[in-house]
Amino acid sequence: xxxxxxxxxxxxxxxxxxxxxxxxxxxxxxxxxxxxxxxxxxxxxxxxxxxxxxxxxxxxxxxxxxxxxxxxxxxxxxxxxxxxxxxxxxxxxxxxxxxxxxxxxxxxxxxxxxxxxxxxxxxxxxxxxxxxxxxxxxxxxxxxxxxxxxxxxxxxxxxxxxxxxxxxxxxxxxxxxxxxxxxxxxxxxxxxxxxxxxxxxxxxxxxxxxxxxxxxxxxxxxxxxxxxxxxxxxxxxxxxxxxxxxxxxxxx
Amino acid sequence: xxxxxxxxxxxxxxxxxxxxxxxxxxxxxxxxxxxxxxxxxxxxxxxxxxxxxxxxxxxxxxxxxxxxxxxxxxxxxxxxxxxxxxxxxxxxxxxxxxxxxxxxxxxxxxxxxxxxxxxxxxxxxxxxxxxxxxxxxxxxxxxxxxxxxxxxxxxxxxxxxxxxxxxxxxxxxxxxxxxxxxxxxxxxxxxxxxxxxxxxxxxxxxxxxxxxxxxxxxxxxxxxxxxxxxxxxxxxxxxxxxxxxxxxxxxxxxxxxxxxxxxxxxxxxxxxxxxxxxxxxxxxxxxxxxxxxxxxxxxxxxxxxxxxxxxxxxxxxxxxxxxxxxxxxxxxxxxxxxxxxxxxxxxxxxxxxxxxxxxxxxxxxxxxxxxxxxxxxxxxxxxxxxxxxxxxxxxxxxxxxxxxxxxxxxxxxxxxxxxxxxxxxxxxxxxxxxxxxxxxxxxxxxxxxxxxxxxxxxxxxxxxxxxxxxxxxxxxxxxxxxxxxxxxxxxxxxxxxxxxxxxxxxxxxxxxxxxxxxxxxxxxxxxxxxxxxxxxxxxxxxxxxxxxxxxxxxxxxxxxxxxxxxxxxxxxxxxxxxxxxxxxxxxxxxxxxxxxxxxxxxxxxxxxxxxxxxxxxxxxxxxxxxxxxxxxxxxxxxxx
Numbered sequence: 001x002x003x004x005x006x007x008x009x010x011x012x013x014x015x016x017x018x019x020x021x022x023x024x025x026x027x028x029x030x031x032x033x034x035x036x037x038x039x040x041x042x043x044x045x046x047x048x049x050x051x052x053x054x055x056x057x058x059x060x061x062x063x064x065x066x067x068x069x070x071x072x073x074x075x076x077x078x079x080x081x082x083x084x085x086x087x088x089x090x091x092x093x094x095x096x097x098x099x100x101x102x103x104x105x106x107x108x109x110x111x112x113x114x115x116x117x118x119x120x121x122x123x124x125x126x127x128x129x130x131x132x133x134x135x136x137x138x139x140x141x142x143x144x145x146x147x148x149x150x151x152x153x154x155x156x157x158x159x160x161x162x163x164x165x166x167x168x169x170x171x172x173x174x175x176x177x178x179x180x181x182x183x184x185x186x187x188x189x190x191x192x193x194x195x196x197x198x199x200x201x202x203x204x205x206x207x208x209x210x211x212x213x214x215x216x217x218x219x220x221x222x223x224x225x226x227x228x229x230x231x232x233x234x235x236x237x238x239x240x241x242x243x244x245x246x247x248x249x250x251x252x
Numbered sequence: 253x254x255x256x257x258x259x260x261x262x263x264x265x266x267x268x269x270x271x272x273x274x275x276x277x278x279x280x281x282x283x284x285x286x287x288x289x290x291x292x293x294x295x296x297x298x299x300x301x302x303x304x305x306x307x308x309x310x311x312x313x314x315x316x317x318x319x320x321x322x323x324x325x326x327x328x329x330x331x332x333x334x335x336x337x338x339x340x341x342x343x344x345x346x347x348x349x350x351x352x353x354x355x356x357x358x359x360x361x362x363x364x365x366x367x368x369x370x371x372x373x374x375x376x377x378x379x380x381x382x383x384x385x386x387x388x389x390x391x392x393x394x395x396x397x398x399x400x401x402x403x404x405x406x407x408x409x410x411x412x413x414x415x416x417x418x419x420x421x422x423x424x425x426x427x428x429x430x431x432x433x434x435x436x437x438x439x440x441x442x443x444x445x446x447x448x449x450x451x452x453x454x455x456x457x458x459x460x461x462x463x464x465x466x467x468x469x470x471x472x473x474x475x476x477x478x479x480x481x482x483x484x485x486x487x488x489x490x491x492x493x494x495x496x497x498x499x500x501x502x503x504x505x506x507x508x509x510x511x512x513x514x515x516x517x518x519x520x521x522x523x524x525x526x527x528x529x530x531x532x533x534x535x536x537x538x539x540x541x542x543x544x545x546x547x548x549x550x551x552x553x554x555x556x557x558x559x560x561x562x563x564x565x566x567x568x569x570x571x572x573x574x575x576x577x578x579x580x581x582x583x584x585x586x587x588x589x590x591x592x593x594x595x596x597x598x599x600x601x602x603x604x605x606x607x608x609x610x611x612x613x614x615x616x617x618x619x620x621x622x623x624x625x626x627x628x629x630x631x632x633x634x635x636x637x638x639x640x641x642x643x644x645x646x647x648x649x650x651x652x653x654x655x656x657x658x659x660x661x662x663x664x665x666x667x668x669x670x671x672x673x674x675x676x677x678x679x680x681x682x683x684x685x686x687x688x689x690x691x692x693x694x695x696x697x698x699x700x701x702x703x704x705x706x707x708x709x710x711x712x713x714x715x716x717x718x719x720x721x722x723x724x725x726x727x728x729x730x731x732x733x734x735x736x737x738x739x740x741x742x743x744x745x746x747x748x749x750x751x752x753x754x755x756x757x758x759x760x761x762x763x764x765x766x767x768x769x770x771x772x773x774x775x776x777x778x779x780x781x782x783x784x785x786x787x788x789x790x791x792x793x794x795x796x797x798x799x800x801x802x803x804x805x806x807x808x809x810x811x812x813x814x815x816x817x818x819x820x821x822x823x824x825x826x827x828x829x830x831x832x833x834x835x836x837x838x839x840x841x842x843x844x845x846x847x848x849x850x851x852x853x854x855x856x857x858x859x860x861x862x863x864x865x866x867x868x869x870x871x872x873x874x875x876x877x878x879x880x881x882x883x884x885x886x887x888x889x890x891x892x
Binding site: 161 | 378420
């Protein structure tokens with residue numbers, strides 16, 4: 001395999017959330033296949049700056065797949081073609097010579113575009129603020145081993161807690177639903193004995209916050225699970241539904 | 253040696269094991285009714301910032317928290333992999349507060365402040381309790397109780413972990429506590445905001461100027477106290493394991509307003525990172541140190557042996573850590589492991605295309621424990637390695653090389669975590685206090701959370717007790733006018749240069765200078781040369797940088813330019829500090845000061861002090877805080 005490929009990039013440009021956006025084409029010759037996708041974007045931006053043009057704005061931070069900041073829709077797929085991979089962990093060896101790569105921001109009414117590929121995801125923070133926690137003030141805790149937790153449940157809670165809050169689920173869903181994100185947190189806390197006391201209130205409040213933020217309803221297409229870079233299982237949405245039903249039936 | 257009169261560490265009297273208990277019981281308190289009237293600014297929302305903001309809001313203070321990311325959940329603490337230490341002794345292997353304290357002081361090569369470290373060890377157990385109560389899913393045994401593993405530089409298993417994502421889980425715990433307070437209205441959260449100036453009124457920290465990174469607007473925020481929790485400055489090296497946005501700006505602004513900077517040259521080069529692959533490289537990726545529990549480090553015995561690793565027999569391999577340090581083997585502390593890797597590569601025995609790598613081999617562990625055990629322990633790390641390099645570490649050894657990872661230096665703080673500016677505090681990696689010249693693995697998470705959950709909630713009252721009658725200072729006060737004007741002028745200056753070099757160009761060059769001369773190995777000659785180079789680079793930056801776009805819009809290049817300008821000034825101070833410290837200790841290796849077999853040689857007679865630098869605008873002034881070791885005896889560190 002050659003160590004270098006030539007690409008065309010078709011990138012969404014939008015000055016701010018008020019102005020309309022459009023696609024622009026950029027030639028990218030000689031892209032090293034060892035580069036990460038974002039490093040390729042760095043190379044493009046370096047060139048644009050030298051040419052006196054406006055570089056492409058995109059969100060990124062840790063570049064090791066854990067902070068959840070990067071958020072590109074690549075060739076019609078959230079975070080690009082590779083399963084279980086964030087944009088920052090995607091490398092150019094997965095693209096072929098001569099290919100045109102289309103790059104868009106997350107598209108959802110609840111995620112307005114700030115500039116180019118950068119969107120506003122504060123609706124996710126609001127969902128967590130509504131109940132994605134266990135109410136325990138600093139200093140309240142008892143000894144960590146005073147409450148054993150079944151390993152299988154603890155492991156499953158971890159699987160849910162691995163969500164990085166990137167919003168790929170919303171971007172992928174035709175309804176722009178944030179249910180996979182929401183269910184991951186509900187599931188994480190519902191599986192642990194520590195989460196038990198607030199189990200009912202939590203799910204009701206978080207679902208309200210989700211709906212208020214303009215995120216859509218879930219129709220079980222499963223697209224979110226397929227595109228989630230952390231491979232969060234859709235079974236958490238099933239648990240969310242059970243929790244919601246249970247909360248409704250046990251209400252005052 | 254006596255400490256500088258400008259530095260009062262406020263270490264409580266009494267025996268080491270009762271200092272904190274006594275201090276906690278006697279520091280002044282602020283009543284709940286008065287806390288409501290006090291505003292606290294927290295800059296940064298990593299483990300230290302989020303835990304401090306949440307805990308202070310729980311107590312009743314009005315908190316304003318700032319982060320440059322789009323959400324507080326993304327702070328770089330999230331990327332910490334391996335684990336968090338705590339003296340729980342759940343494993344019955346002889347651990348204790350004293351041992352954690354001792355290991356940390358020794359691991360830091362006797363350049364940390366004993367009283368702070370003892371307190372850290374003391375509160376470590378409560379951190380685990382708190383996090384478990386929040387729902388942090390630590391690894392568990394089949395019996396349902398918490399699991400532990402061992403980490404570099406110690407001989408007990410005291411590290412709690414959540415697969416290879418411990419930092420993520422701890423941060424999400426702190427973030428959820430923070431968001432709970434946001435919902436209650438006790439914390440106001442400012443995301444995509446950056447602190448760009450500290451506001452001083454009558455010699456006290458009374459607020460900040462923050463820049464809204466979406467609109468470019470400058471905002472004024474008042475606080476009775478300001479907490480800098482903005483992390484470390486590893487990105488001064490350009491290439492590091494830090495996130496792209498991690499920066500020194502908040503701490504540096506504080507420094508220029510009077511907060512002394514402690515031990516800036518103490519930086520940690522982590523031994524196990526993925527090697528550099530090309531000049532487009534934007535950052536380096538860490539492979540958790542926990543891998544050294546089961547992976548064996550080696551290079552070929554012969555110089556220039558370019559065969560595939562599978563073709564090199566055991567007799568032809570040099571497991572150099574096991575050979576040189578039989579007592580600790582592959583688990584020697586980070587500074588020792590990094591230097592040994594550099595030596596092997598300098599001898600021409602490095603592997604991979606660049607020759608700047610060594611092998612970390614799991615063959616024997618997979619044979620002994622099975623694929624499934626290794627996969628359960630390190631699965632996500634192996635996957636990450638494969639994604640980046642395209643190689644499968646179950647089949648072929650990982651290639652690793654040291655990379656900048658953590659900075660032990662930071663703003664000088666006293667026992668209460670207050671800097672030399674009244675009302676200005678520094679927590680977590682942003683301060684200098686606990687790790688001396690080298691940090692042990694799994695201790696960064698511990699320190700960030702200790703400072704935020706269990707130290708500042710007590711010590712802040714000591715200062716604010718005098719402030720209960722101070723009303724909020726209106727932000728049209730001349731001090732805010734002046735601070736905002738200085739920021740505006742600086743931004744205008746930056747935008748008006750319109751030169752030829754990009755911010756990245758200049759940052760890369762800075763990184764190269766610091767890495768070459770103030771990295772794993774340092775000499776007076778090299779440092780002197782580097783000082784001139786950085787000064788020259790600073791001139792170039794301010795005459796030739798090119799920043800696209802406008803001030804009043806989303807402009808990441810402008811954000812970066814401000815940060816790089818600060819990194820250049822910090823780089824100069826690091827070099828001066830490294831030049832002054834003519835001894836080897838921890839991560840600071842001066843070639844002039846080594847033993848006959850090439851190990852670091854400390855000079856306790858002349859350098860058992862914290863270097864606290866005062867900003868003057870011209871030559872920085874050095875102040876020394878003498879380190880008195882009451883409990884631990886100073887010995888030459890040995891892991892043989």
